[in-house]
Amino acid sequence: MAWFKQGLCFLPVFLVIWSSSTFIVAYIIAVFRHDVDIIFPYISDTGAKPPESCIFGLMTFISACAGTATMYARYKFVEKLSADTTVVNPRLNKTTFVFGLLSCLGMCIVATFQETTETVVHDIGALLFFTSGVLYIVLQSVMSYRAHPAGSSVAVCRVRSGVAVLAVLAFFPCVICAFIVPQNTLHRDEGDKDYPFHVASAVCEWIVAFSFICFFLTYIDDFKLFTIRVKTECEKRL
Structure with a gap:
């Protein structure tokens, strides 16, 4: 049997490939149409104008759905480990x-409300996505260590922790510099005084986004070990 057919590992594989393609495809189209600068645009800038905004919105929505499915599968897997070994607090798993769900909701808001038309709503969605996403991978890293050795290996736990630390370190300059730089244009002038802050914010934004995406690669081995089945029960009517 092919490795991607084992258990539910196709979920994180699809999520990582599709989400990465979402950002890359939108960036290529936006650069090709000269809608953004080739160096250091914000991720949202690449999906601000049609037709890339349409593609970005559709692909991001699918990514959010795939993310929700993957996170739910992970939640049920940890729930099973907790029931068998009591190594993970169920409340921590639910929290x-x-x-994770809030981060997916933030993704949908970002994709639906472009920054050039609904800036405030877009920024709220972006902040929700990044904040919740970073908290999700940090808490997942904590649970991985608590579940060891019943869950993931030490190597996987260390990789998750490394990715989480990278995301946290990039998150704060991303948010702080974004508040300093005005979001009123898709093209930046290198001569502007706030250009260094824009570069720092944009670079950190890409780092946080791909750290969040790549984190799900560490789920592949775990997802080979289980499946989820839906049980249907019908009540008999008198």
Whole structure:
């Protein structure tokens, strides 16, 4: 059997490939149409104008759905580990899952409300996505260590922690510099005084986004070990 057919590992594989393609495809189209600068645009800038905004919105929505499915599968897997070994607090597992759902909701808001038309709503969605996403991978890293050795290997736990630390370190300059730089144009002038802040914010934004995406690569081995089945029960009517 091919490795991607084992258990549910196709979920994180699809999520990583599709989400990465979403950002890359939108960036290529936006650069080709000269809608953004080739160096250091914000991710949202690449999906601000049609037709890339349409593609970006559709692909991001699918990514959010795939993310929700993947996070739910992870939640049920940890729930099973907790029931068998009591190594992970069920409340912690539920809280982490809620943060994951909020990050997916933030993705949908970002994709639906472009920054050039609904800036405030777009920024709220972006902040929700990044904040909840970072908290999700941090808490997942904590749960991975608590579940060891019943869950992931030490190597996988260390990789998750490394990715989470990278995301946290990039998150703060991304948010702080974004508040300093005005979001009123898709093209930046290198001579502007706030250009260094824009570069720092944009670079950190890409780092946080791909750290969040690549984190799901660490789910592949775990997802080979289980499946989820839906049980249908019908009540008999008298």
